Amino acid sequence: MGAEGDGIGRLPDGKAVYVPLSLPGEQVLARPVRPVGDGWLAVAETVEQPDEARVAPPCRHFGRCGGCVLQHWQDSAYRAWKAGLLSYALRQAGFAVPETLEFHPGLPGERRRIDFAVRRAGGRIILGLHAPRATEVIDLTDCLVLHPALMALMAPLRPLLGGLRAVKREASVVINLLDSGPDLLLRSDAPLSLDDRNALTAFARAHNLPRVSCAAPGETPETICLLRPATTTLSGVTVRPPPGAFLQATAEGEAAIVRAVLAGLPGRITAKTRIAELYAGCGTLTFALAQAVRVAAFEGDPDAIGALRQAVNQGGLAGRIEAAQRHLTRQPLSARELGAFTAVVLDPPHAGAAAQIAQVAAAGVPIVIYVSCNPATLGRDARTMHGAGYRLAGAAAIDQFLWSARLESVCVFRRG
Numbered sequence: 001m002g003a004e005g006d007g008i009g010r011l012p013d014g015k016a017v018y019v020p021l022s023l024p025g026e027q028v029l030a031r032p033v034r035p036v037g038d039g040w041l042a043v044a045e046t047v048e049q050p051d052e053a054r055v056a057p058p059c060r061h062f063g064r065c066g067g068c069v070l071q072h073w074q075d076s077a078y079r080a081w082k083a084g085l086l087s088y089a090l091r092q093a094g095f096a097v098p099e100t101l102e103f104h105p106g107l108p109g110e111r112r113r114i115d116f117a118v119r120r121a122g123g124r125i126i127l128g129l130h131a132p133r134a135t136e137v138i139d140l141t142d143c144l145v146l147h148p149a150l151m152a153l154m155a156p157l158r159p160l161l162g163g164l165r166a167v168k169r170e171a172s173v174v175i176n177l178l179d180s181g182p183d184l185l186l187r188s189d190a191p192l193s194l195d196d197r198n199a200l201t202a203f204a205r206a207h208n209l210p211r212v213s214c215a216a217p218g219e220t221p222e223t224i225c226l227l228r229p230a231t232t233t234l235s236g237v238t239v240r241p242p243p244g245a246f247l248q249a250t251a252e253g254e255a256a257i258v259r260a261v262l263a264g265l266p267g268r269i270t271a272k273t274r275i276a277e278l279y280a281g282c283g284t285l286t287f288a289l290a291q292a293v294r295v296a297a298f299e300g301d302p303d304a305i306g307a308l309r310q311a312v313n314q315g316g317l318a319g320r321i322e323a324a325q326r327h328l329t330r331q332p333l334s335a336r337e338l339g340a341f342t343a344v345v346l347d348p349p350h351a352g353a354a355a356q357i358a359q360v361a362a363a364g365v366p367i368v369i370y371v372s373c374n375p376a377t378l379g380r381d382a383r384t385m386h387g388a389g390y391r392l393a394g395a396a397a398i399d400q401f402l403w404s405a406r407l408e409s410v411c412v413f414r415r416g
Protein backbone atom coordinates (compact mmCIF):
# COMPACT_ATOMS: atom_id res chain seq x y z
CA MET A 1 0.00 0.00 0.00
CA GLY A 2 1.53 3.32 -1.05
CA ALA A 3 1.52 6.62 0.81
CA GLU A 4 -1.39 7.88 -1.36
CA GLY A 5 -3.51 4.87 -0.38
CA ASP A 6 -3.02 2.99 -3.68
CA GLY A 7 -2.24 -0.70 -3.85
CA ILE A 8 1.22 -1.20 -5.37
CA GLY A 9 2.03 -4.08 -7.68
CA ARG A 10 5.28 -4.89 -9.47
CA LEU A 11 5.76 -5.37 -13.19
CA PRO A 12 8.19 -8.06 -14.40
CA ASP A 13 10.79 -5.32 -15.00
CA GLY A 14 10.50 -4.27 -11.33
CA LYS A 15 8.57 -1.07 -12.04
CA ALA A 16 5.73 -0.14 -9.70
CA VAL A 17 2.05 -0.16 -10.74
CA TYR A 18 -0.12 2.06 -8.55
CA VAL A 19 -3.69 0.78 -8.48
CA PRO A 20 -6.16 3.03 -6.63
CA LEU A 21 -8.95 1.22 -4.72
CA SER A 22 -7.03 -2.07 -4.55
CA LEU A 23 -5.88 -3.59 -1.25
CA PRO A 24 -2.78 -5.50 -0.15
CA GLY A 25 -2.91 -9.18 -1.08
CA GLU A 26 -5.55 -8.74 -3.80
CA GLN A 27 -5.39 -9.86 -7.38
CA VAL A 28 -6.91 -7.29 -9.71
CA LEU A 29 -7.14 -6.98 -13.45
CA ALA A 30 -5.70 -3.52 -14.01
CA ARG A 31 -5.48 -1.27 -17.05
CA PRO A 32 -2.43 1.04 -17.21
CA VAL A 33 -3.45 4.71 -17.55
CA ARG A 34 -0.25 6.75 -17.65
CA PRO A 35 3.34 6.72 -16.42
CA VAL A 36 3.82 8.27 -12.95
CA GLY A 37 7.07 8.70 -11.01
CA ASP A 38 8.91 5.37 -11.02
CA GLY A 39 6.09 3.33 -12.60
CA TRP A 40 2.52 3.35 -13.89
CA LEU A 41 -0.85 4.50 -12.67
CA ALA A 42 -3.51 1.88 -13.42
CA VAL A 43 -7.24 1.39 -12.97
CA ALA A 44 -8.59 -1.80 -11.41
CA GLU A 45 -11.11 -3.09 -13.96
CA THR A 46 -12.11 -6.09 -11.83
CA VAL A 47 -11.04 -7.47 -8.49
CA GLU A 48 -10.27 -11.10 -9.33
CA GLN A 49 -9.41 -12.15 -5.78
CA PRO A 50 -10.55 -9.75 -3.06
CA ASP A 51 -8.71 -9.67 0.26
CA GLU A 52 -10.74 -10.71 3.28
CA ALA A 53 -10.21 -7.23 4.73
CA ARG A 54 -12.25 -5.71 1.84
CA VAL A 55 -15.62 -4.34 3.04
CA ALA A 56 -18.53 -2.55 1.35
CA PRO A 57 -17.76 1.20 1.32
CA PRO A 58 -20.46 3.08 3.27
CA CYS A 59 -20.60 6.15 0.99
CA ARG A 60 -22.46 6.18 -2.34
CA HIS A 61 -19.84 8.54 -3.82
CA PHE A 62 -16.89 6.29 -2.97
CA GLY A 63 -14.59 5.61 -5.90
CA ARG A 64 -15.53 8.78 -7.78
CA CYS A 65 -14.89 11.35 -5.02
CA GLY A 66 -11.25 12.01 -4.13
CA GLY A 67 -12.05 12.87 -0.50
CA CYS A 68 -12.03 9.28 0.81
CA VAL A 69 -9.88 6.60 -0.80
CA LEU A 70 -9.94 3.87 1.86
CA GLN A 71 -13.55 3.22 2.87
CA HIS A 72 -13.35 -0.30 1.45
CA TRP A 73 -10.82 -1.47 4.07
CA GLN A 74 -11.76 -3.10 7.33
CA ASP A 75 -11.18 -0.73 10.29
CA SER A 76 -8.42 -2.70 12.02
CA ALA A 77 -6.33 -3.12 8.84
CA TYR A 78 -6.92 0.51 7.82
CA ARG A 79 -5.89 1.82 11.24
CA ALA A 80 -2.77 -0.35 11.40
CA TRP A 81 -1.73 1.00 7.97
CA LYS A 82 -2.33 4.59 9.06
CA ALA A 83 -0.24 4.22 12.22
CA GLY A 84 2.35 2.53 10.00
CA LEU A 85 2.67 5.70 7.87
CA LEU A 86 4.10 7.46 10.92
CA SER A 87 6.35 4.55 12.00
CA TYR A 88 7.70 4.28 8.46
CA ALA A 89 8.47 8.01 8.20
CA LEU A 90 10.31 7.97 11.54
CA ARG A 91 12.24 4.76 10.81
CA GLN A 92 13.31 6.13 7.42
CA ALA A 93 14.59 9.20 9.27
CA GLY A 94 16.78 6.93 11.41
CA PHE A 95 14.79 6.71 14.66
CA ALA A 96 14.07 3.60 16.71
CA VAL A 97 10.26 3.38 16.78
CA PRO A 98 8.19 1.30 19.23
CA GLU A 99 6.31 -1.66 17.72
CA THR A 100 2.91 -0.05 18.39
CA LEU A 101 2.27 3.67 18.39
CA GLU A 102 -0.39 5.66 20.22
CA PHE A 103 -3.29 5.90 17.74
CA HIS A 104 -6.41 8.08 17.94
CA PRO A 105 -9.06 6.81 15.51
CA GLY A 106 -11.39 9.17 13.67
CA LEU A 107 -15.13 8.63 13.23
CA PRO A 108 -17.69 9.70 10.59
CA GLY A 109 -19.47 13.00 11.17
CA GLU A 110 -16.55 14.71 12.92
CA ARG A 111 -15.14 16.98 10.18
CA ARG A 112 -15.86 20.58 11.11
CA ARG A 113 -14.05 22.32 8.27
CA ILE A 114 -14.73 21.85 4.57
CA ASP A 115 -13.59 23.48 1.34
CA PHE A 116 -16.22 22.67 -1.31
CA ALA A 117 -15.42 23.17 -4.98
CA VAL A 118 -18.25 24.69 -7.04
CA ARG A 119 -18.84 24.62 -10.80
CA ARG A 120 -21.65 26.12 -12.86
CA ALA A 121 -22.46 23.59 -15.60
CA GLY A 122 -25.28 24.58 -17.96
CA GLY A 123 -28.20 25.45 -15.75
CA ARG A 124 -27.05 23.65 -12.64
CA ILE A 125 -24.59 23.96 -9.77
CA ILE A 126 -22.12 21.20 -8.99
CA LEU A 127 -21.02 21.29 -5.36
CA GLY A 128 -18.58 18.79 -3.95
CA LEU A 129 -14.97 17.65 -3.90
CA HIS A 130 -12.47 16.92 -6.66
CA ALA A 131 -12.26 13.51 -8.27
CA PRO A 132 -9.03 11.64 -7.45
CA ARG A 133 -6.02 13.25 -9.19
CA ALA A 134 -8.33 15.46 -11.29
CA THR A 135 -9.83 18.94 -11.52
CA GLU A 136 -13.31 17.49 -12.20
CA VAL A 137 -15.70 18.20 -9.31
CA ILE A 138 -17.88 15.34 -8.07
CA ASP A 139 -21.38 16.50 -7.18
CA LEU A 140 -22.03 15.29 -3.64
CA THR A 141 -25.48 14.89 -2.18
CA ASP A 142 -23.98 14.04 1.18
CA CYS A 143 -20.59 13.41 2.80
CA LEU A 144 -20.22 10.91 5.64
CA VAL A 145 -17.15 12.44 7.22
CA LEU A 146 -18.79 15.86 7.57
CA HIS A 147 -20.28 17.15 10.81
CA PRO A 148 -24.10 17.04 10.48
CA ALA A 149 -24.33 20.83 10.91
CA LEU A 150 -22.20 21.28 7.77
CA MET A 151 -23.88 18.47 5.82
CA ALA A 152 -27.25 20.17 6.43
CA LEU A 153 -26.01 23.18 4.42
CA MET A 154 -25.18 21.22 1.25
CA ALA A 155 -28.71 21.04 -0.19
CA PRO A 156 -29.66 24.71 0.43
CA LEU A 157 -26.26 25.92 -0.85
CA ARG A 158 -27.03 24.75 -4.40
CA PRO A 159 -29.99 27.10 -5.10
CA LEU A 160 -28.17 29.92 -3.30
CA LEU A 161 -25.05 29.57 -5.47
CA GLY A 162 -27.14 29.00 -8.60
CA GLY A 163 -28.78 32.41 -8.11
CA LEU A 164 -25.54 34.39 -7.52
CA ARG A 165 -24.15 36.61 -10.30
CA ALA A 166 -20.79 36.31 -8.50
CA VAL A 167 -20.55 32.62 -9.44
CA LYS A 168 -19.89 32.75 -13.17
CA ARG A 169 -18.08 29.49 -13.86
CA GLU A 170 -16.43 28.34 -10.66
CA ALA A 171 -16.12 29.10 -6.97
CA SER A 172 -15.24 27.54 -3.65
CA VAL A 173 -17.06 27.57 -0.33
CA VAL A 174 -15.05 27.18 2.86
CA ILE A 175 -17.12 26.52 5.97
CA ASN A 176 -15.66 26.41 9.49
CA LEU A 177 -17.97 25.14 12.20
CA LEU A 178 -17.28 27.60 15.03
CA ASP A 179 -18.87 27.60 18.49
CA SER A 180 -21.17 30.38 17.26
CA GLY A 181 -22.20 28.39 14.13
CA PRO A 182 -21.01 27.68 10.57
CA ASP A 183 -18.81 30.52 9.30
CA LEU A 184 -18.98 30.69 5.50
CA LEU A 185 -16.43 32.11 3.06
CA LEU A 186 -17.30 32.21 -0.66
CA ARG A 187 -14.47 32.65 -3.14
CA SER A 188 -16.00 33.44 -6.51
CA ASP A 189 -14.94 34.44 -10.02
CA ALA A 190 -17.15 37.51 -10.64
CA PRO A 191 -18.11 40.65 -8.68
CA LEU A 192 -20.98 40.48 -6.17
CA SER A 193 -24.20 42.25 -7.13
CA LEU A 194 -26.51 43.93 -4.64
CA ASP A 195 -28.93 41.03 -5.08
CA ASP A 196 -26.09 38.61 -4.28
CA ARG A 197 -25.41 40.43 -1.02
CA ASN A 198 -29.07 40.30 -0.07
CA ALA A 199 -29.30 36.60 -0.95
CA LEU A 200 -26.22 35.76 1.13
CA THR A 201 -27.59 37.70 4.10
CA ALA A 202 -30.96 35.96 3.79
CA PHE A 203 -29.12 32.59 3.68
CA ALA A 204 -27.20 33.46 6.85
CA ARG A 205 -30.47 34.35 8.61
CA ALA A 206 -32.32 31.25 7.37
CA HIS A 207 -29.54 28.85 8.40
CA ASN A 208 -28.32 30.61 11.53
CA LEU A 209 -24.82 31.43 10.24
CA PRO A 210 -22.91 33.99 12.32
CA ARG A 211 -21.05 35.43 9.33
CA VAL A 212 -20.80 35.27 5.56
CA SER A 213 -17.72 36.62 3.77
CA CYS A 214 -16.72 36.79 0.10
CA ALA A 215 -13.51 37.20 -1.83
CA ALA A 216 -12.19 37.01 -5.36
CA PRO A 217 -9.49 34.29 -5.62
CA GLY A 218 -6.35 35.39 -3.76
CA GLU A 219 -7.99 38.58 -2.38
CA THR A 220 -8.75 39.56 1.20
CA PRO A 221 -12.27 38.51 2.22
CA GLU A 222 -14.98 41.13 2.73
CA THR A 223 -17.59 40.52 5.42
CA ILE A 224 -21.01 40.52 3.72
CA CYS A 225 -23.03 40.05 6.87
CA LEU A 226 -22.22 39.59 10.54
CA LEU A 227 -25.28 38.49 12.46
CA ARG A 228 -23.32 37.83 15.67
CA PRO A 229 -19.62 37.49 16.51
CA ALA A 230 -17.96 34.57 14.71
CA THR A 231 -16.19 33.05 17.71
CA THR A 232 -14.75 29.78 18.87
CA THR A 233 -13.11 28.64 22.09
CA LEU A 234 -9.55 27.37 22.17
CA SER A 235 -8.52 25.95 25.55
CA GLY A 236 -11.08 28.16 27.30
CA VAL A 237 -10.10 31.37 25.45
CA THR A 238 -12.55 33.03 23.06
CA VAL A 239 -11.03 33.66 19.63
CA ARG A 240 -12.49 35.38 16.55
CA PRO A 241 -10.92 33.47 13.65
CA PRO A 242 -10.73 35.37 10.34
CA PRO A 243 -12.95 34.09 7.48
CA GLY A 244 -11.66 30.74 6.16
CA ALA A 245 -9.10 30.51 8.97
CA PHE A 246 -7.14 27.34 9.54
CA LEU A 247 -8.70 25.18 12.26
CA GLN A 248 -7.81 21.57 13.05
CA ALA A 249 -10.10 19.38 10.94
CA THR A 250 -12.01 17.85 13.85
CA ALA A 251 -12.62 18.89 17.45
CA GLU A 252 -11.64 15.37 18.55
CA GLY A 253 -8.37 15.59 16.56
CA GLU A 254 -7.64 18.99 18.09
CA ALA A 255 -8.12 17.61 21.62
CA ALA A 256 -5.80 14.64 20.89
CA ILE A 257 -3.13 16.95 19.41
CA VAL A 258 -3.30 19.27 22.41
CA ARG A 259 -2.99 16.35 24.85
CA ALA A 260 0.00 14.88 23.01
CA VAL A 261 1.73 18.27 22.82
CA LEU A 262 1.23 18.98 26.54
CA ALA A 263 2.47 15.47 27.39
CA GLY A 264 5.75 16.30 25.64
CA LEU A 265 6.53 19.41 27.73
CA PRO A 266 9.48 19.31 30.13
CA GLY A 267 8.74 17.52 33.42
CA ARG A 268 10.03 20.44 35.49
CA ILE A 269 8.55 23.81 34.65
CA THR A 270 9.74 26.98 36.41
CA ALA A 271 8.71 30.61 36.09
CA LYS A 272 11.58 30.99 33.62
CA THR A 273 10.51 28.20 31.25
CA ARG A 274 9.74 29.70 27.83
CA ILE A 275 8.46 27.88 24.80
CA ALA A 276 8.68 29.01 21.19
CA GLU A 277 5.60 28.05 19.24
CA LEU A 278 6.01 28.21 15.45
CA TYR A 279 3.15 28.26 12.92
CA ALA A 280 0.71 29.19 15.68
CA GLY A 281 -2.35 30.03 13.53
CA CYS A 282 -5.13 31.53 15.68
CA GLY A 283 -3.81 29.84 18.83
CA THR A 284 -5.08 26.24 18.94
CA LEU A 285 -1.91 25.19 20.79
CA THR A 286 -0.90 28.60 22.14
CA PHE A 287 -3.67 28.89 24.72
CA ALA A 288 -3.24 25.29 25.87
CA LEU A 289 0.52 25.78 26.27
CA ALA A 290 0.08 29.10 28.06
CA GLN A 291 -1.77 27.35 30.88
CA ALA A 292 1.56 25.70 31.76
CA VAL A 293 4.36 27.92 30.40
CA ARG A 294 5.18 31.30 28.88
CA VAL A 295 4.85 31.19 25.11
CA ALA A 296 6.38 33.18 22.26
CA ALA A 297 4.10 32.44 19.30
CA PHE A 298 5.08 33.05 15.65
CA GLU A 299 2.78 32.91 12.64
CA GLY A 300 3.00 34.16 9.07
CA ASP A 301 -0.61 35.00 8.29
CA PRO A 302 -1.45 38.59 9.33
CA ASP A 303 -5.15 37.88 9.93
CA ALA A 304 -4.45 34.80 12.04
CA ILE A 305 -1.88 36.60 14.16
CA GLY A 306 -4.32 39.52 14.50
CA ALA A 307 -6.99 37.15 15.85
CA LEU A 308 -4.46 35.55 18.19
CA ARG A 309 -3.30 38.92 19.54
CA GLN A 310 -6.86 40.14 20.06
CA ALA A 311 -7.70 36.98 22.02
CA VAL A 312 -4.52 37.33 24.11
CA ASN A 313 -5.42 40.90 25.04
CA GLN A 314 -9.09 40.22 25.72
CA GLY A 315 -8.21 37.14 27.78
CA GLY A 316 -5.72 39.14 29.89
CA LEU A 317 -2.92 36.82 28.76
CA ALA A 318 -0.34 39.39 27.65
CA GLY A 319 1.99 38.31 30.48
CA ARG A 320 1.92 34.67 29.29
CA ILE A 321 1.88 34.99 25.50
CA GLU A 322 3.85 37.17 23.07
CA ALA A 323 2.62 36.88 19.48
CA ALA A 324 4.66 37.97 16.45
CA GLN A 325 4.03 37.84 12.73
CA ARG A 326 6.91 36.17 10.93
CA HIS A 327 7.42 34.34 7.64
CA LEU A 328 9.28 31.29 8.89
CA THR A 329 10.44 30.08 5.47
CA ARG A 330 11.98 33.37 4.36
CA GLN A 331 13.05 34.38 7.84
CA PRO A 332 13.22 31.33 10.13
CA LEU A 333 14.00 31.89 13.80
CA SER A 334 17.79 31.64 13.97
CA ALA A 335 19.70 29.19 16.16
CA ARG A 336 20.76 32.19 18.28
CA GLU A 337 17.14 33.35 18.81
CA LEU A 338 16.06 29.81 19.61
CA GLY A 339 18.76 29.47 22.28
CA ALA A 340 16.48 31.34 24.71
CA PHE A 341 13.85 28.56 24.75
CA THR A 342 13.49 25.32 26.71
CA ALA A 343 11.33 23.77 24.02
CA VAL A 344 10.03 24.43 20.52
CA VAL A 345 6.53 23.41 19.43
CA LEU A 346 5.99 23.60 15.67
CA ASP A 347 2.94 22.82 13.53
CA PRO A 348 3.95 23.65 9.96
CA PRO A 349 1.77 23.38 6.83
CA HIS A 350 1.80 20.38 4.45
CA ALA A 351 5.17 21.46 3.01
CA GLY A 352 6.87 20.99 6.39
CA ALA A 353 9.53 23.26 7.86
CA ALA A 354 12.87 22.47 6.18
CA ALA A 355 14.47 25.90 6.64
CA GLN A 356 13.18 26.34 10.18
CA ILE A 357 14.03 22.83 11.41
CA ALA A 358 17.66 23.31 10.34
CA GLN A 359 17.88 26.25 12.76
CA VAL A 360 16.07 24.34 15.52
CA ALA A 361 18.51 21.44 15.15
CA ALA A 362 21.52 23.78 15.07
CA ALA A 363 20.31 25.49 18.25
CA GLY A 364 20.08 22.14 20.06
CA VAL A 365 16.83 23.15 21.82
CA PRO A 366 16.36 20.39 24.47
CA ILE A 367 12.79 19.45 23.46
CA VAL A 368 11.15 19.72 20.03
CA ILE A 369 7.47 18.85 19.63
CA TYR A 370 6.57 18.50 15.96
CA VAL A 371 2.89 18.45 14.91
CA SER A 372 2.53 17.30 11.30
CA CYS A 373 -0.21 16.69 8.74
CA ASN A 374 2.16 15.08 6.23
CA PRO A 375 4.30 12.04 7.08
CA ALA A 376 6.52 12.67 4.02
CA THR A 377 7.69 16.14 5.09
CA LEU A 378 7.76 15.06 8.73
CA GLY A 379 10.13 12.25 7.71
CA ARG A 380 12.38 14.68 5.83
CA ASP A 381 12.53 17.13 8.77
CA ALA A 382 12.92 14.31 11.32
CA ARG A 383 16.03 13.18 9.47
CA THR A 384 17.57 16.59 10.22
CA MET A 385 16.67 16.13 13.90
CA HIS A 386 18.21 12.64 13.92
CA GLY A 387 21.39 13.99 12.35
CA ALA A 388 21.63 16.59 15.14
CA GLY A 389 21.53 13.92 17.86
CA TYR A 390 17.86 13.97 18.87
CA ARG A 391 16.04 10.83 20.01
CA LEU A 392 12.36 10.07 19.71
CA ALA A 393 10.64 10.42 23.10
CA GLY A 394 7.02 9.99 21.98
CA ALA A 395 4.83 9.71 18.89
CA ALA A 396 1.07 9.74 18.41
CA ALA A 397 -0.87 9.19 15.17
CA ILE A 398 -4.18 11.05 15.01
CA ASP A 399 -6.68 10.08 12.31
CA GLN A 400 -8.47 13.36 11.81
CA PHE A 401 -8.64 12.80 8.02
CA LEU A 402 -10.77 9.66 8.17
CA TRP A 403 -10.64 7.28 5.16
CA SER A 404 -8.06 9.46 3.39
CA ALA A 405 -4.34 8.77 3.10
CA ARG A 406 -3.56 11.94 5.10
CA LEU A 407 -2.35 11.58 8.67
CA GLU A 408 -1.95 14.01 11.56
CA SER A 409 0.76 13.21 14.10
CA VAL A 410 2.61 14.60 17.09
CA CYS A 411 6.26 13.61 17.68
CA VAL A 412 8.38 14.56 20.66
CA PHE A 413 12.14 14.73 20.12
CA ARG A 414 14.63 15.16 22.93
CA ARG A 415 18.32 15.89 22.90
CA GLY A 416 20.74 13.89 25.01
Ligand SMILES: C[S@@+](CC[C@H](N)C(=O)[O-])C[C@H]1O[C@@H](n2cnc3c(N)ncnc32)[C@H](O)[C@@H]1O
Nearest residue numbers: 279280281284299300301327328329347348349
Ligand atom coordinates in the same frame (compact mmCIF):
# COMPACT_ATOMS: atom_id res chain seq x y z
C1 LIG B 1 -1.07 23.43 10.15
S1 LIG B 1 -1.48 25.10 10.46
C2 LIG B 1 -1.32 25.12 12.21
C3 LIG B 1 -1.95 26.29 12.91
C4 LIG B 1 -2.14 26.12 14.42
N1 LIG B 1 -0.98 25.55 15.06
C5 LIG B 1 -3.37 25.30 14.73
O1 LIG B 1 -3.24 24.20 15.26
O2 LIG B 1 -4.47 25.78 14.47
C6 LIG B 1 -0.07 25.89 9.83
C7 LIG B 1 0.02 27.37 10.07
O3 LIG B 1 1.25 27.82 9.51
C8 LIG B 1 1.06 29.07 8.91
N2 LIG B 1 2.11 29.21 7.90
C9 LIG B 1 2.20 28.62 6.69
N3 LIG B 1 3.36 28.94 6.09
C10 LIG B 1 4.02 29.74 6.95
C11 LIG B 1 5.29 30.39 6.89
N4 LIG B 1 6.10 30.27 5.85
N5 LIG B 1 5.67 31.15 7.96
C12 LIG B 1 4.87 31.27 9.02
N6 LIG B 1 3.65 30.68 9.13
C13 LIG B 1 3.24 29.93 8.10
C14 LIG B 1 -0.34 29.02 8.34
O4 LIG B 1 -0.87 30.32 8.18
C15 LIG B 1 -1.07 28.20 9.42
O5 LIG B 1 -1.63 29.05 10.39
